[in-house]
């Protein structure tokens with residue numbers, strides 16, 4: 001058979017496969033061979049999808065909601081999302097400001113395609129979620145990484161990174177992977193810069209429901225951009241509602257952006273299945289109860305995981321949100337193993353625990369430990385790591 005080597009387009013050659021997704025398939029392979037691996041690598045709650053959501057989805061399927069539908073999403077869901085944002089963050093918006101798509105990953109991809117020309121710049125604070133820079137590169141734009149104080153946003157550093165080519169600043173609070181929440185004052189300053197320089201802020205609020213110390217999360221729009229002049233809120237149903245496999249998320253933005261997305265998505269996936277949207281509506285109708293449960297459970301897990309992790313890595317910041325610990329590895333361990341990647345591999349092989357090296361998130365010398373796992377597994381996994389180090 002003739003073997004050909006296909007040369008992929010440069011925009012594909014320029015990006016790397018999601019390393020966390022890559023590792024997840026290695027771990028699935030090890031598990032298939034009978035290895036018992038404790039997963040602290042995946043950003044996915046281990047709880048089943050709430051029954052009300054499953055029932056609403058099934059009902060929609062039984063009732064025949066299986067046809068092509070409207071590109072930006074069905075009015076019932078767009079209205080419910082607008083009401084949620086008006087209630088939670090006191091925004092002055094309507095359903096016309098809401099656009100539904102296949103998970104927030106695809107929304108981010110679509111937004112960079114919509115807004116960025118070649119060589120435009122997108123500012124990304126480190127540590128960052130792995131898909132941000134790759135989705136930017138897929139649009140031919142350049143990610144510009146800015147330092148933070150171990151995940152604490154610093155508006156002065158962002159200001160220094162702004163150039164005439166800056167199109168977007170990404171904010172992700174609570175942050176994957178740091179678990180920290182950005183300071184309101186710093187967000188306000190970044191918003192003022194965005195307004196002054198005609199820059200958009202993409203606020204990825206995937207972990208909005210998982211805030212441990214405060215009652216209600218406020219993003220940049222809720223803080224000082226209630227009309228969504230410069231802020232694009234990107235949101236996912238995956239984390240709060242344990243709907244990772246449903247693939248549904250949304251963006252709330254000004255109507256100009258929504259019109260652009262409508263044009264783009266009409267040629268990409270067309271629309272999101274209506275039965276999925278009915279499941280998402282049930283999620284929002286039961287949001288308070290689901291959120292309360294998730295917060296209570298994740299607060300217990302956070303406290304447990306944090307105290308055990310500190311015994312291994314003394315420099316572990318206490319997460320304020322999301323479900324990640326982001327410890328700094330002691331110098332002697334880096335010297336012994338060579339890098340965070342080598343240490344993560346050692347932990348996988350010897351302790352049978354999967355976690356991710358911080359260099360995947362732009363901060364070598366750290367690790368990301370997802371505590372989206374049972375208390376029993378948190379205890380087992382962290383004590384196995386302690387034993388082998």
Ligand SMILES: Cc1ncc(COP(=O)(O)O)c(C=O)c1O
Pocket residue numbers: 043102103104105106129172176204206235236237238244248249
């Ligand atoms: C910050 C952040 N944004 C977006 C996503 C993707 O969510 P979705 O399942 O909606 O694509 C993740 C998933 O890990 C995430 O951590």
